[in-house]
Amino acid sequence: MAPDGERSLDDAGRRALWAVFVATFFVRFSFGTTIAVFVSYITGHGTGLSPSEIGVAGMVSAMAPLGEFSTVLLSGAAADRWGRFPVLFGGMAGGVVLFLVVASTRSPLALGTANFLFGIASGAILAASLAVVGDRAGSDERGFEMGRFDAVNLFGWVGGYAFGLGLAGLLPNRDLGSVFVVGAVALAVGLFVAARLIRSTPVAPIRTSFSLRTVLGSAFRTTVLVVTLPWLVIYCLIGTALAFLRPAASGVGIGTGYLALAIGAGGALLVLTQPFFGRLADRTGRTRMMTVGAAGFILVLLFASLLIAVGPAGPLLVALGLSVIPALAYGPAALAALADLTRELSRATTMAVYSLTISLGMFVGLFASTALIARYGDPGLYPFFGAIAVVLAALTAVRWREARRATIPVR
Secondary structure, X not given: OOOHHHOOOOHHHHHHHHHHHHHHHHHHHHHHHHHHHHHHHHHOOOOOXXXXXXXXXXXXXXXXXXXXXXXXXXXHHHHHHHOHHHHHHHHHHHHHHHHHHHOOOOOHHHHHHHHHHHHHHHHHHHHHHHHHHHHHOOOOOHXXXXXXXXXXXXXXXXXHHHHHHHHHHHOOHHHOHHXXXXXXXXXXXXXXXXXXXXXXXXXXXXXXXXXXXXXXXXXXXXXXXXXXXXXXXXXXXXXXXXXXXXXHHHHOOOOHHHHHHHHHHHHHHHHHHHHHHHHHHHHHOHHHHHHXXXXXXXXXXXXXXXXXXXXXXXXXXXXHHHHHHHHOOHHHHHHHHHHHOOOHHHHHHXXXXXXXXXXXXXXXXXXXXXXXXXXXXXXXXXXXXXXXXHHHHHHHHHHHHHHHHOOOOOO
C-alpha cells in the first residue's frame, strides 16, 4: 500500500465513499425532518410551551444523545472488529423500525425509550461512516473528503429540518405522526441505494486479533481529546437550537414558512463551504481552520445573546447569519485532524469519540438550557452561552499549545 499521504482512490474506494455520502445524507435528512416536529409531537402543540412542557420535551429529546453517548464506543469497536458497513447498515435498518414505532405512539415514556434507541443507531452510523472516510482518503486529501462528508451530513440535517418545518406548517398536530413515516421511507431509500453502491466493493475482513484496551487507550489520548472536546460545547449549543428553534422563532414573530426557507438556504451554503474549508485545512493546516471555526461560534453566541436582549433587529440577524460562515470551518478541519491521529485498527473507535462528545454535548446542553429557561426564562441563556464561549476559547488555546509542543508536526 502506498504511504498514507499518497494514497489514491480506486473505483472500490470511490464507491465506498459515495455509499457513505448517500447513507449520511438520507440518515440526517430523515432525522432532521422528524426533529423539526418532535417537540410539537410530544407536547401536542409547538408554541407557547409552559415550563413543565419544556421540561418534558427536553428530557425526551435528550434520550437520543444519552443513548448515543452510552454505547457509541462499543459501536466503534464493533466497526473495527467486524467491518464498517455491517455496523452502518445495521444502524440504518434499526432507525427505519424505530421511526415506525414512534409514529404509532405519543406516550412520553415510549418516545423517550425509542429516542434512546435512536441514539444507539445514530452512534453506530456515524462512527462507521467516519471510519470509512478516514480509511479511504490519504492525509493530503482528508480535509477535502471530510469536508464533503460534513457537507452532506449538515445539508441532510438542514434540508430535513426545513422539510419537517414545512410539513409542520401544513399538517394539523394530530397528523404529525405521518412525518415519522416519511422519515422511515427516506432512511429505507438511503439504505437501499448505499447497499447497491457497495455491492461489488470488498468489505473489511473480520479481525483475528483485537485488544479493546489498546484501542480505547489510543482513542482517549490527550491529542485526540484536544480535538474532540470542543465539539462537546459546540453541540451544547446545537442540541438546544435544534430542539427549540421553531418555538423560539415563533416567539419573535418569525413564521414557520420563513424559517424553513432560511434554513434551506443555509443548507445550500453548507454544500458550498464544507469542501472549501476542508481543502483549506489540507493546505493551511488543521489548527488554523479550527481556530477560525471556534471564533465563528463565539460570534454566533454573542449575536444570539444580543438578539435575546433587544429582539429580532435586522442588523443583528444579518450579523448572526454572517458569523455562521466562519463557524462552518471547524467541522472538516477537526474531522481531518482526528483521522490524522488514528491508525486503521482503531479508527472507528477513535472516530466514535467524536460521536461520544457531540452526544454528551447535546444531552448536557438540553439539560442545562431547559433548566435555565424554566427557571429564568430567555435570560437564562446568557450564562449558558457565556460558558460555551469561554470553554471553547480555552480549548482552542490548548490546541495551539499542543501543536507547538508536539514532537511530530501537527497540521
